[in-house]
Amino acid sequence: MKKHGAVKSETEVAREALEKAVKNIERTGLRDFTLYLQSPFKVVALNFLAGTFRGLGFFLGASLVLAVFAFIVSQVLVNIPVVGEFFSALLRFLQENSQFSNGSGVGG
Numbered sequence: 143m144k145k146h147g148a149v150k151s152e153t154e155v156a157r158e159a160l161e162k163a164v165k166n167i168e169r170t171g172l173r174d175f176t177l178y179l180q181s182p183f184k185v186v187a188l189n190f191l192a193g194t195f196r197g198l199g200f201f202l203g204a205s206l207v208l209a210v211f212a213f214i215v216s217q218v219l220v221n222i223p224v225v226g227e228f229f230s231a232l233l234r235f236l237q238e239n240s241q242f243s244n245g246s247g248v249g250g
Contacts, residue, residue, distance in 0.1 A: 212236065 167173070178184060212233075219229040 215229050216233055220226050220233065222229075
């Protein structure tokens with residue numbers, strides 16, 4: 143009878159280890175991930191949406207950085223004696239070649 147008790151104890155240990163592994167897999171969301179991968183349309187749609195928003199974020203961020211840079215150049219750096227001439231020429235160049243400065247808009 144003792145031998146049977148030892149086998150049962152090993153079985154219980156194995157069952158507990160298996161239950162722990164199942165709980166860990168459930169916690170990581172592996173089931174949801176495999177269901178996600180089984181739907182090619184969902185994968186393509188979500189990747190397209192993520193790429194669209196990354197591109198939009200890059201565009202808005204770059205526009206903001208360039209706008210701040212242009213403001214700093216036009217207000218501060220033009221008044222510095224040595225490099226002021228360079229930045230004023232750069233500012234003039236940007237104003238002359240801006241699409242919106244002559245009022246014609248896109249397409250000239």
